[in-house]
Amino acid sequence: MDMTYFDDVPGAEDPLDASDVALLARLAELDERLDPVPDGLVERSLFAITLAGLESEVMELMVLEAPAGTVRSDAPPLETRTITFTHERLTVMIALSPGNTPRTVRVDGWIAPADTLTIVLRRPDGDHRSTADDDGRFVLEDVPRGLASLLVEQDDVPITTPVIEL
Amino acid sequence: MGGPGGRRASPRPALGSWAAAGASGSQDHEDARREMTSPPETESLGDRAAAALLGYRDGRTDAMREFVREATPLLWRTVRAQGVPREAADDVVQQTWAALVSHVDSISEPKATLKWLLVTARRAAWEVVRKARADEQRRTDLPDDDTETSATLPDPTPGPEAEVLRNERDRLLWGALRELPARCQELLRLVSLADRPDYRSISAAIGMPVGSIGATRGRCLAKLRTLLTEHGETSWT
Numbered sequence: 001m002d003m004t005y006f007d008d009v010p011g012a013e014d015p016l017d018a019s020d021v022a023l024l025a026r027l028a029e030l031d032e033r034l035d036p037v038p039d040g041l042v043e044r045s046l047f048a049i050t051l052a053g054l055e056s057e058v059m060e061l062m063v064l065e066a067p068a069g070t071v072r073s074d075a076p077p078l079e080t081r082t083i084t085f086t087h088e089r090l091t092v093m094i095a096l097s098p099g100n101t102p103r104t105v106r107v108d109g110w111i112a113p114a115d116t117l118t119i120v121l122r123r124p125d126g127d128h129r130s131t132a133d134d135d136g137r138f139v140l141e142d143v144p145r146g147l148a149s150l151l152v153e154q155d156d157v158p159i160t161t162p163v164i165e166l
Numbered sequence: 167m168g169g170p171g172g173r174r175a176s177p178r179p180a181l182g183s184w185a186a187a188g189a190s191g192s193q194d195h196e197d198a199r200r201e202m203t204s205p206p207e208t209e210s211l212g213d214r215a216a217a218a219l220l221g222y223r224d225g226r227t228d229a230m231r232e233f234v235r236e237a238t239p240l241l242w243r244t245v246r247a248q249g250v251p252r253e254a255a256d257d258v259v260q261q262t263w264a265a266l267v268s269h270v271d272s273i274s275e276p277k278a279t280l281k282w283l284l285v286t287a288r289r290a291a292w293e294v295v296r297k298a299r300a301d302e303q304r305r306t307d308l309p310d311d312d313t314e315t316s317a318t319l320p321d322p323t324p325g326p327e328a329e330v331l332r333n334e335r336d337r338l339l340w341g342a343l344r345e346l347p348a349r350c351q352e353l354l355r356l357v358s359l360a361d362r363p364d365y366r367s368i369s370a371a372i373g374m375p376v377g378s379i380g381a382t383r384g385r386c387l388a389k390l391r392t393l394l395t396e397h398g399e400t401s402w403t
Binding site: 009010011012013014015016017019020023024025026027028030031034035037038041042044045046048049051052053060062063162163 | 230231234235238239242243246252253254256257259260261263264265266267268294336339340343354355357358359383384385387388389390391392394
């Protein structure tokens with residue numbers, strides 16, 4: 001930063017006054033309107049912390065591709081959604097569609113490179129497990145909607161996805 | 167909840183189980199709070215971060231839950247300020263929190279917890295931006311001479327003409343803010359989120375130390391006020 005820009009700003013050493021506080025409040029309000037903190041980010045973060053406490057070391061996948069607005073809260077429940085997660089070692093693609101019972105989803109997944117790995121879908125109230133077949137495909141049926149993260153058991157260091165909303 | 171079966175036992179409690187654990191440790195908690203509160207100032211965001219870390223180490227999660235609630239908006243603004251798109255920023259914020267509990271025993275100075283979080287979030291954000299630019303480069307079949315523009319991510323925040331800027335006063339403030347250096351904008355954004363403008367811990371965390379005596383306005387905010395006045399705004403409230 002070019003500090004000379006700031007060498008002599010009148011009032012910089014004055015105590016913070018009511019106008020400053022009001023200006024900062026306006027700034028916070030404007031930021032929240034233009035770029036709101038996503039709904040549910042606190043809850044996803046809390047669950048991510050809980051999951052992080054369960055594993056001493058993980059590789060984290062990032063969302064590579066997902067239809068806008070579908071990974072997080074308020075995603076449409078009745079349409080099929082496809083989300084791709086990626087990492088140097090592994091790519092996981094999942095297709096979500098309505099489950100057989102209300103408020104559940106069916107997860108059709110595919111991992112590449114294909115391998116018969118154990119897949120654990122972690123939810124706040126418990127885990128769902130599956131195993132990928134020789135083609136890297138796996139299915140998890142009737143998973144209740146809500147917060148979830150996938151964990152792929154591979155070698156010594158499991159691979160996880162960010163917390164998303166099913 | 168149970169951990170993934172067959173893996174090592176959980177060294178940490180699930181956040182959901184914390185109400186019960188917190189109740190039995192209230193004496194320790196009081197001690198920790200007393201220790202954290204450095205007179206004559208009242209407890210700051212940095213102090214609450216330290217208390218959350220110490221509590222978590224002892225298996226108590228109430229302070230951490232509260233701190234996650236309070237500081238997630240700061241992490242969001244920090245990550246977004248580095249140019250990370252919204253979808254990826256969600257992941258980076260989660261990862262930063264997960265990294266905190268993974269490193270909970272290696273943070274030697276609890277008072278530095280807030281700084282550690284903000285620095286970690288910034289680095290993770292830079293990494294995302296770096297990778298996105300590298301991918302962009304790879305996708306370009308013919309190298310563009312003007313790499314500066316071809317590799318730059320789209321501006322994650324709207325310009326002053328955006329519809330969401332409801333009125334002239336909003337446009338003035340947005341315009342003046344964007345005239346400040348990037349780090350100044352970031353500092354003000356973060357400071358504006360603290361319940362009391364907590365300059366000291368936030369500015370130290372993003373590498374812009376301010377004077378140690380009292381809560382002065384500071385150069386960034388003074389400059390913003392000067393710009394607003396120059397642009398014709400007469401009242402900030």
